[in-house]
Amino acid sequence: MSIELEETIEELPTQMKQLYKEAKEIILNNEDIKIYSHNDCDGISSGAILSIIMDRLGKDYEIEFVSLDKLEDLPLTHKLTIFSDLGSGQPVEKYATEDSEIIILDHHPPLRDLDYRDTKDFKFLEINPMHFGINGSYYICGGGLCYYLAKEFGYDDLSWIGVLSAVGDMQNTHTGKMEGLNKLILNDAIKGGYVKKIGDLSIYGRETRPLFVALSYFSDVTLPITNSKTECIALLNELNIPKTTDNHYTTLSDLTKPEKSRLFSALVKMLSREVPGKYVEYIPKLVAADSYEFLQEADHTFLRDASEFSTAMNACARNKEEMVALKILKGNRSDALDELEYISRNHRRYLALKIQEVQESHAIVEMNNIQYFDGSGIKSEVVGTITGMVLSYGNWRKPIIGFTQVSEDNDDLKISLRCSRLLAYDGVHFGNIIREVAQDLGGNGGGHAVACGAYIPKECKEEFLKTFDEKLEGKL
Numbered sequence: 001m002s003i004e005l006e007e008t009i010e011e012l013p014t015q016m017k018q019l020y021k022e023a024k025e026i027i028l029n030n031e032d033i034k035i036y037s038h039n040d041c042d043g044i045s046s047g048a049i050l051s052i053i054m055d056r057l058g059k060d061y062e063i064e065f066v067s068l069d070k071l072e073d074l075p076l077t078h079k080l081t082i083f084s085d086l087g088s089g090q091p092v093e094k095y096a097t098e099d100s101e102i103i104i105l106d107h108h109p110p111l112r113d114l115d116y117r118d119t120k121d122f123k124f125l126e127i128n129p130m131h132f133g134i135n136g137s138y139y140i141c142g143g144g145l146c147y148y149l150a151k152e153f154g155y156d157d158l159s160w161i162g163v164l165s166a167v168g169d170m171q172n173t174h175t176g177k178m179e180g181l182n183k184l185i186l187n188d189a190i191k192g193g194y195v196k197k198i199g200d201l202s203i204y205g206r207e208t209r210p211l212f213v214a215l216s217y218f219s220d221v222t223l224p225i226t227n228s229k230t231e232c233i234a235l236l237n238e239l240n241i242p243k244t245t246d247n248h249y250t251t252l253s254d255l256t257k258p259e260k261s262r263l264f265s266a267l268v269k270m271l272s273r274e275v276p277g278k279y280v281e282y283i284p285k286l287v288a289a290d291s292y293e294f295l296q297e298a299d300h301t302f303l304r305d306a307s308e309f310s311t312a313m314n315a316c317a318r319n320k321e322e323m324v325a326l327k328i329l330k331g332n333r334s335d336a337l338d339e340l341e342y343i344s345r346n347h348r349r350y351l352a353l354k355i356q357e358v359q360e361s362h363a364i365v366e367m368n369n370i371q372y373f374d375g376s377g378i379k380s381e382v383v384g385t386i387t388g389m390v391l392s393y394g395n396w397r398k399p400i401i402g403f404t405q406v407s408e409d410n411d412d413l414k415i416s417l418r419c420s421r422l423l424a425y426d427g428v429h430f431g432n433i434i435r436e437v438a439q440d441l442g443g444n445g446g447g448h449a450v451a452c453g454a455y456i457p458k459e460c461k462e463e464f465l466k467t468f469d470e471k472l473e474g475k476l
């Protein structure tokens with residue numbers, strides 16, 4: 001079973017366009033505005049676009065980044081409240097009065113139908129691609145939806161943020177390309193001269209990581225180069241790829257086309273030796289993917305590459321520093337950039353420390369179909385990131401699960417799952433599976449095919465692992 005996605009779309013559906021026109025009118029007619037956006041890369045990108053729109057219109061507004069659980073009992077304190085990258089799945093209109101006006105721009109599965117608004121006495125406008133048969137996991141995300149609003153005001157220059165948000169939301173992971181509405185947003189960004197699309201290798205850290213380091217993080221399949229810088233250096237020597245370029249370690253972005261194709265072939269060859277027959281067809285897309293360069297940013301900075309940029313935004317989110325991320329997105333390259341570097345450095349240090357702890361304690365336990373480790377003591381905001389990095393020390397054929405307590409005053413469990421992209425290419429959607437298992441145990445969960453998570457009561461740990469393991473029987 002495999003999922004091949006490709007949706008070609010020429011333009012925004014007419015009905016959606018109509019909703020954007022209406023949203024524009026509502027915003028123009030309001031002076032007392034509150035924006036709530038999700039506290040992740042997509043949500044912060046969404047918030048940045050909305051915030052720039054408000055600045056340019058000279059509107060009085062407030063913006064706040066929140067986690068989904070904050071929306072259950074939300075008082076509406078402003079005349080107009082705009083929700084971005086969240087709201088479709090939460091009862092955000094609970095305390096709406098006749099005077100309230102609400103706009104939702106969200107790509108998550110909606111609770112309400114398109115005609116829900118007709119039954120209400122307050123103004124309610126929801127723009128969600130799912131209402132129009134457009135899959136919100138692959139074809140447009142929160143930032144993209146906000147970009148279309150910006151476009152309605154003529155602010156096409158914000159298209160690059162739409163591209164960033166799609167990368168941050170992992171919209172392109174299935175094919176390594178932008179598809180559907182994301183592709184249209186990308187085209188705007190390319191036409192405007194903000195973004196360059198590069199047919200590239202799917203290796204993280206293209207601007208700032210020495211290539212021999214970047215390669216050593218390859219973890220979708222355990223290869224001789226995985227976690228071995230020595231092997232990576234040997235491989236690059238063998239392929240005649242210089243270790244340094246212009247007095248710095250060669251990065252992926254320094255490679256010439258012939259060098260890239262030599263490396264591509266070598267990786268494909270290496271992978272073909274390791275993966276079972278059923279995965280062979282997916283090898284090329286494991287190695288090749290488009291990358292996106294932001295042309296206004298300096299070479300060899302982490303803001304130049306969309307993927308590295310999105311990591312920095314997530315580092316802010318995980319450390320509750322969304323406002324720093326917002327300033328960066330709005331163009332601040334002075335004090336906010338210093339703060340961002342400080343946050344990223346500390347973030348990386350914390351991750352390295354925790355990964356080392358897990359690795360040294362040999363904490364990964366293998367079951368029939370899954371593997372897990374006890375991540376007690378890891379901050380719940382980063383347990384997912386760490387789980388992803390620990391995967392390279394485990395068995396790539398099975399998903400890895402890490403768990404930790406939710407917070408200091410809530411000892412329920414936050415669970416994160418990461419897996420090789422090969423498992424998802426083969427048709428397993430762990431986000432859906434983890435949602436089912438968590439809900440059966442009185443928790444909740446969800447997410448992407450290869451990266452997802454859940455919250456469950458603390459006493460359900462063993463049952464969760466057992467159920468999950470059994471559910472995967474015969475699927476991998």
Ligand SMILES: [Mn+2]
Pocket residue numbers: 042043085107141142169
């Ligand atoms: Mn999103």
